[in-house]
Amino acid sequence: xxxxxxxxxxxxxxxxxxxxxxxxxxxxxxxxxxxxxxxxxxxxxxxxxxxxxxxxxxxxxxxxxxxxxxxxxxxxxxxxxxxxxxxxxxxxxxxxxxxxxxxxxxxxxxxxxxxxxxxxxxxxxxxxxxxxxxxxxxxxxxxxxxxxxxxxxxxxxxxxxxxxx
Amino acid sequence: xxxxxxxxxxxxxxxxxxxxxxxxxxxxxxxxxxxxxxxxxxxxxxxxxxxxxxxxxxxxxxxxxxxxxxxxxxxxxxxxxxxxxxxxxxxxxxxxxxxxxxxxxxxxxxxxxxxxxxxxxxxxxxxxxxxxxxxxxxxxxxxxxxxxxxxxxxxxxxxxxxxxxxxxxxxxxxxxxxxxxxxxxxxxxxxxxxxxxxxxxxxxxxxxxxxxxxxxxxxxxxxxxxxxxxxxxxxxxxxxxxxxxxxxxxxxxxxxxxxxxxxxxxxxxxxxxxxxxxxxxxxxxxxxxxxxxxxxxxxxxxxxxxxxxxxxxxxxxxxxxxxxxxxxxxxxxxxxxxxxxxxxxxxxxxxxxxxxxxxxxxxxxxxxxxxxxxxxxxxxxxxxxxxxxxxxxxxxxxxxxxxxxxxxxxxxxxxxxxxxxxxxxxxxxxxxxxxxxxxxxxxxxxxxxxxxxxxxxxxxxxxxxxxxxxxxxxxxxxxxxxxxxxxxxxxxxxxxxxxxxxxxxxxxxxxxxxxxxxxxxxxxxxxxxxxxxxxxxxxxxxxxxxxxxxxxxxxxxxxxxxxxxxxxxxxxxxxxxxxxxxxxxxxxxxxxxxxxxxxxxxxxxxxxxxxxxxxxxxxxxxxxxxxxxxxxxxxxxxxxxxxxxxxxxxxxxxxxxxxxxxxxxxxxxxxxxxxxxxxxxxxxxxxxxxxxxxxxxxxxxx
Numbered sequence: 099x100x101x102x103x104x105x106x107x108x109x110x111x112x113x114x115x116x117x118x119x120x121x122x123x124x125x126x127x128x129x130x131x132x133x134x135x136x137x138x139x140x141x142x143x144x145x146x147x148x149x150x151x152x153x154x155x156x157x158x159x160x161x162x163x164x165x166x167x168x169x170x171x172x173x174x175x176x177x178x179x180x181x182x183x184x185x186x187x188x189x190x191x192x193x194x195x196x197x198x199x200x201x202x203x204x205x206x207x208x209x210x211x212x213x214x215x216x217x218x219x220x221x222x223x224x225x226x227x228x229x230x231x232x233x234x235x236x237x238x239x240x241x242x243x244x245x246x247x248x249x250x251x252x253x254x255x256x257x258x259x260x261x262x263x
Numbered sequence: 264x265x266x267x268x269x270x271x272x273x274x275x276x277x278x279x280x281x282x283x284x285x286x287x288x289x290x291x292x293x294x295x296x297x298x299x300x301x302x303x304x305x306x307x308x309x310x311x312x313x314x315x316x317x318x319x320x321x322x323x324x325x326x327x328x329x330x331x332x333x334x335x336x337x338x339x340x341x342x343x344x345x346x347x348x349x350x351x352x353x354x355x356x357x358x359x360x361x362x363x364x365x366x367x368x369x370x371x372x373x374x375x376x377x378x379x380x381x382x383x384x385x386x387x388x389x390x391x392x393x394x395x396x397x398x399x400x401x402x403x404x405x406x407x408x409x410x411x412x413x414x415x416x417x418x419x420x421x422x423x424x425x426x427x428x429x430x431x432x433x434x435x436x437x438x439x440x441x442x443x444x445x446x447x448x449x450x451x452x453x454x455x456x457x458x459x460x461x462x463x464x465x466x467x468x469x470x471x472x473x474x475x476x477x478x479x480x481x482x483x484x485x486x487x488x489x490x491x492x493x494x495x496x497x498x499x500x501x502x503x504x505x506x507x508x509x510x511x512x513x514x515x516x517x518x519x520x521x522x523x524x525x526x527x528x529x530x531x532x533x534x535x536x537x538x539x540x541x542x543x544x545x546x547x548x549x550x551x552x553x554x555x556x557x558x559x560x561x562x563x564x565x566x567x568x569x570x571x572x573x574x575x576x577x578x579x580x581x582x583x584x585x586x587x588x589x590x591x592x593x594x595x596x597x598x599x600x601x602x603x604x605x606x607x608x609x610x611x612x613x614x615x616x617x618x619x620x621x622x623x624x625x626x627x628x629x630x631x632x633x634x635x636x637x638x639x640x641x642x643x644x645x646x647x648x649x650x651x652x653x654x655x656x657x658x659x660x661x662x663x664x665x666x667x668x669x670x671x672x673x674x675x676x677x678x679x680x681x682x683x684x685x686x687x688x689x690x691x692x693x694x695x696x697x698x699x700x701x702x703x704x705x706x707x708x709x710x711x712x713x714x715x716x717x718x719x720x721x722x723x724x725x726x727x728x729x730x731x732x733x734x735x736x737x738x739x740x741x742x743x744x745x746x747x748x749x750x751x752x753x754x755x756x757x758x759x760x761x762x763x764x765x766x767x768x769x770x771x772x773x774x775x776x777x778x779x780x781x782x783x784x785x786x787x788x789x790x791x792x793x794x795x796x797x798x799x800x801x802x803x804x805x806x807x808x809x810x811x812x813x814x815x816x817x818x819x820x821x822x823x824x825x826x827x828x829x830x831x832x833x834x835x836x837x838x839x840x841x842x843x844x845x846x847x848x849x850x851x852x853x854x855x856x857x858x859x860x861x862x863x864x865x866x867x868x869x870x871x872x873x874x875x876x877x878x879x880x881x882x883x884x885x886x887x888x889x890x891x892x893x894x895x896x897x898x899x900x901x902x903x904x905x906x907x908x909x910x911x912x913x914x915x916x917x918x919x920x921x922x923x924x925x926x927x928x929x930x931x932x933x934x935x936x937x938x939x940x941x942x943x944x945x946x947x948x949x950x951x952x953x954x955x956x957x958x959x960x961x962x963x964x965x
Contacts (some may be wrong), residue, residue, distance in 0.1 A: 122479045124499050132498065137445035138438040147897040158286055173887035176963055178438035180284050193573030196424045196432050202615035202870055203436025204299025210437060228904040236897065238565050239301055239615040242908040244867065 111136070120167035127151045130177060136261035137262040138207045140180035142236075149235030152208035153177050159215045159234075178207035179185070186214050186256060191197075191253035200240035209235045213249045217228035221260075222253055268954065269411045271352035276334035282355040283312075285400040291316065291323050291383075294334025297348040300326040301615035302927055303864040304344045306430045309780035310860055311349045314423040315356035315415060318396070326608025328880040330588035335668050338587035338689065340618070340753060341721055342830050342925025345860055348924065354886065358413035362403050365633065367394050373459040418858055418919040425919060427863030432612075436509045443611035444569045448640035451571075453498040455505035456628045456643060457491040458653040461702055462710065462750060463517030466703075467490050469508060477507040485635060486854060488705035489514075492632055494641070502769065505646075519890035523730045527556035527661040527952055530682045531962035535742035536715075540725055543736030545673035548667040553772055555664070555765035557953040560657035560754055562895055564900055566614025568621035571638040572629035579606045579633065583626035584613035587689065591623050594690035595630050598701040602806035617875070619752035621645055621654040623690045627698040648895035653699065656885055656892070657754030658684035658747075662765035672777030673788065676736040679766070681725035685748040686757040699750070712745035714756060721827035726758035727932060730766045732788040733810040749887075754902050755872070756826075756931035760816045760879070761953075763824040763932025764939060768951065771821070778807035781821045791825075793855050796916050797834040798823055800853035804914060805836035816841045820941025822933035829835065831856035831926040832916075835873070837909070838938035841945045845958045847877050848936055854929060857921035865926055866913045872930030873911045878903035882936040884954050950958035 103126045105121035108206045114225065125144075128155070130136040142150030150229040151163035154176040185213040190210045193199075200206045209232060212254060216223055223231070229242075229248045269277075276282070276296070284292040293312045305325050312322040325678040326333055356359045358477055360380065367385045368375045371392060379386045384395040393470070400833065435441040457466070466489040474484050482495035482504050491508060495501045523529045526557065566835040571582040579601060585591045585608070592608040595601070608626070628643035639785045645653070661682040666674040690697045699705060716723030754760075774784035782802045789795050798821075801807075805819060812818075832855040840846045850873050859865045882901050886893045894900035934951065943949040948963040 109504075122499065122503075128499055132444075132649055134448075135440075137440040140442070140566065141444065141644075142567070143897060145647060145896050145898075148565060148647075181438055185473070191434070191437055192546060192584075194437055194958075198427075198429060198433065198867060200433055200436065201303065201656065201867060203433060203566075204301075204442065204614035206437045217265070219884075232905040236565060236873065236902060236904070238563050238902065240871030240878075240908075241867070242874060242903075242905050245903070 102135050103140040107168050109170045109173050109175055110234055112177060113173045113183060117227045118167060125163055126153070126165045126167045126170055126175070128217055130162060136177050140207060145201045149212065150207040151204050152235065154211055154215055157215065157218060159212045178210055186217055189256050190214060190249070190252040193255065194250040197244045197248040197251060199244035199248035200241045205235060205237045209245060210238070210257060217256065221257055223249070264513060269354070270347045272334060272336045272347040273409055273411065273517045275336070278406060279355055279359060279409055280405035281334045282352060283405065285360055285396050286399045289322060291318055291396070292326060293323055293352060294326040294333040295352065295591070296328065296334045297339045297344040297347045298610045299612050300339060300586065302432050302868055303861065304339070305343055305432070305470045306864060308349055308352055310423045310428050311353050312356050312420055315353055316360055316383070318383040320423065320428060321385060322478070328588045330592040330608040331774045333425035335589045337590065340586055342826060342927040345923050346925050349860065353415045354413065355409055355412055357415040358406065360411055361413045363396055365394065366399055366402050370394065377677055397809030401794055409789040424860050425858070425862070426945035427861055430864065437948055440564065443582060443613050444566060446571055446611065448573070448581065450639050451639045452494050452496060452639045452644045453501045454628060454632050454641050455493045456700060457505070457508055457512055458609070458699070459489060459517070460514050460747060461517050461519050464514040465516040466491065467513040467515065468522040469511060473511065474504040478504040479618060485632070488703055489630040490700055490703035490910060492628070492787050494632060494636065496760060498565060499847055506680060510787045520531065520748040520887050522887050524749060524887055525558050525659070526885065526891065527554070530659055530661050530744060533668070533744045534746060535682065535744045538741045538743065540728065540739035541737045542743065543676055543738045545738070546667040546736065548675065550665050550667050551773065552663065552665040553769055553951060554661060555768055555951045556659070556661045557748065557761045557764065558659050559751070560879050560883050561651050561885055561900055562617055562654050562754060563900065564614045564616060564620055567647055568625035568628040569613065569642070569644050570626040571640055571642045572626070572633035574633040574637050576637050579630060581606065581608045581626050581630050582611045582945065583608060584611060584616065584622045585626055586616060586619065586622070588657040590689065590691040591626055594696045594698055595627060598627060598698055599634060617659070618754035619655050619689050621650055623655070623711055624699045627700040631700055651894045651896070651900055652892040655688060655750045655752035658686050658751035660758060660761035662761055664765055666773065668773065668777065672773070672779060674734050674773065675729060676738070678738040679728050680726050680730060680742070681758070681762065682741045682742045682744065683758060684744050684749065684751040685713045685715065686723035686751070688713050688750060688752040703720070714745070715743050721829070722758060726756070726827060727824055728758065729828055730795060731791070731828055733790050734788065738825040740824035755875070756928045759824070759826060759928070760876070760935060763822070764935040764953065765935030767822045767824070767933070767940050768949070771943065772949065775805060782807055783809065785821070785823060792831050794823065794825060795833045797853040797855050800914060801836050801851055804851040804853060804912060811944070813894060818941050820937045820939065820944055822936030822940065824932045826925065826929040831924040831929040832931045833929045835930070835933040835937040837934065839938060839941040839945050841942065841960065842962060843959060845881055845942055845955050846907065847881065850856045850909045850911045850934065850937065852911065852913045853916060853928065854901055855916040855918055856924060856926040857879060857918045858923045859915050860923060862915060865915065867929050868927050869913045870911045872928065873934045874908050875963060876931045876934035877909060877938060880938045880953055882954050882956070
């Protein structure tokens with residue numbers, strides 16, 4: 099571990115090509131937050147057990163807290179900060195605000211990212227499917243029901259937008 | 264509206280300018296000592312202030328939790344914020360509004376009854392006057408003390424209070440840098456501090472060279488007594504060294520809790536401070552008894568504690584997510600030997616906080632290390648294991664109830680006997696510093712056993728020990744285990760969670776023993792119209808039926824309490840389905856909180872309280888092995904997940920003409936009781952020890 103050599107990796111974050119030092123198994127979360135200032139993804143446990151750090155890796159949910167940054171070389175990383183560009187994230191974020199789906203908000207970015215992955219493969223999920231999809235994400239404030247309603251609201255809005263597009 | 268007697272917060276901070284200022288044109292400063300913990304309190308306070316001042320909420324700038332500058336309101340705890348801070352802000356704003364209207368009337372030589380206010384601008388008979396709060400700010404002396412004499416608006420005149428103003432902080436909390444964890448300072452040093460595995464543990468030798476080798480970049484190892492900190496510019500290197508340090512640390516001495524510390528009857532055999540709170544005369548006759556318990560509960564905040572601090576050689580600045588910036592400032596100054604005036608403590612938001620968690624201790628870590636490295640900002644970050652095992656735990660309790668029944672099946676007397684670990688060991692309480700980093704230093708003063716939470720603050724062990732029913736001859740006795748080896752402190756509801764669970768379970772047992780419907784039985788014991796109101800409303804919401812079958816695997820159960828016997832009322836019905844595990848499928852809640860400032864925000868609090876209480880009731884208990892709490896990760900301390908949460912329906916009784924009552928903790932006790940009673944009916948057998956785990960269900964089934 100005393101090797102000070104750098105290990106540069108290239109990947110994309112929210113559509114932008116980036117380069118970062120991924121030496122020493124530094125976690126992707128540390129790179130996103132520390133190098134790129136993307137503080138929307140959060141540290142919760144470092145053990146892949148709470149989901150607060152969830153990002154999308156080539157559209158699939160991934161725990162950024164424990165995944166070494168070098169493993170994302172050449173891949174696409176999407177974080178909550180992409181809500182300005184990605185219509186699904188934007189719809190989810192808006193629906194979460196409309197449902198006031200949260201209390202402290204610390205778990206929400208990870209939950210929104212996982213919901214984004216769910217809606218991409220299942221555009222009209224029912225309550226049970228949403229709950230099952232979000233089981234890897236913990237919320238301690240108890241906003242679960244509002245969160246589930248927010249995902250359903252976003253799904254409905256996206257499907258309306260799709261129908262009129 | 265809130266009665267016009269001075270709320271405690273205003274009596275403690277009487278100057279108007281402590282609460283309000285018009286320093287910036289077009290903006291209103293509202294200062295509060297209460298802090299945002301995820302409960303949405305700042306939104307409710309904005310509504311209260313904007314209502315009384317008649318300005319748009321967007322003009323308000325809330326300054327929250329700045330020790331040394333804003334009002335000192337102690338802790339943000341106990342469901343007091345809307346009553347105390349909200350009550351103070353309402354009176355102050357009503358008074359300030361009246362002062363400005365009087366000034367405008369005298370300038371215009373008219374009566375104040377001709378004046379009105381529209382978004383901060385004063386109008387006369389509906390026409391603009393050219394005067395507003397900001398233009399006249401220089402004419403009004405806000406440094407005087409509040410008289411408390413101005414009348415606040417009646418509920419019928421409110422247009423903001425009573426509406427569901429959305430929280431303005433939510434968008435940034437979904438995807439921005441809203442949290443203390445996101446603060447970055449130039450030249451910041453990252454820090455990790457090793458936690459003692461139990462109180463008073465003494466650290467043996469630690470190979471510091473190995474720690475340096477474990478780090479990829481240069482770090483510093485700082486040791487004083489049993490406190491070891493790793494410091495460096497590269498967080499990953501600091502963490503790598505900390506991982507090795509935790510693995511290699513060997514601890515001896517101190518107060519090692521036995522594994523049996525989690526047993527309900529361990530607690531009842533400890534030396535305790537005994538107290539008789541009520542001494543009703545026992546009735547003659549056959550006595551019914553039952554004993555209930557809950558174990559240690561972890562706060563389980565989703566974001567591990569974090570703090571930053573900077574010392575420039577003369578002044579210490581601390582950023583923290585503590586619930587009480589003023590008491591923390593006192594304890595930090597005392598622990599570090601600093602002048603109080605040289606310490607400033609500012610609140611910054613973090614993940615949800617449900618009581619005395621690790622926030623204050625992390626603040627000590629950062630402050631202590633900042634003094635060692637002047638000119639640098641030190642950022643102390645706890646790990647998941649620190650958060651789950653080194654934060655104080657919610658206190659274990661054992662509660663024994665007894666009664667003699669009269670011929671109609673009503674209690675002829677009623678006794679409650681409570682054994683409890685401490686519910687209040689916050690910084691500064693009981694004249695102790697109460698910061699674990701300070702306890703690890705050489706020469707740390709010996710631990711002084713704490714007292715219980717004062718009665719005036721709603722009791723600790725005895726919170727909700729008085730059954731809120733028409734019961735004759737109540738006897739209330741507490742056995743306060745002050746010398747408990749495990750650090751326990753305030754967790755949402757304090758003693759109310761276990762006491763309400765016990766009382767409401769016992770009420771169901773008495774109803775069952777005398778062949779009565781639990782709802783009808785409660786109503787027969789309750790003459791308080793507001794208690795009856797929520798009991799009847801919850802029963803109606805849930806379609807409660809007295810004839811529901813028992814022992815069929817699914818059932819509904821009932822629970823009621825008035826939080827602290829002086830805050831909001833709540834009745835809950837829980838529906839459960841049982842196989843090897845308990846699944847709570849639905850919960851219906853009727854709440855009477857008087858005037859509700861923000862109905863959606865209040866519903867959010869109650870819904871969240873229900874789900875958190877369901878998690879405590881079904882799943883949560885900390886275990887100890889070889890002196891250590893074993894819940895170092897979520898896999899060892901499961902909480903309710905999305906697919907396990909019940910649907911929750913909340914209804915507020917319309918009581919807008921009554922004072923606002925605190926409701927942040929109202930759901931904890933009634934939810935546990937409703938689930939416990941539902942499980943007893945579904946199972947046909949009663950489990951009296953929490954949590955209602957799979958093992959206990961299986962045991963009851965056999």
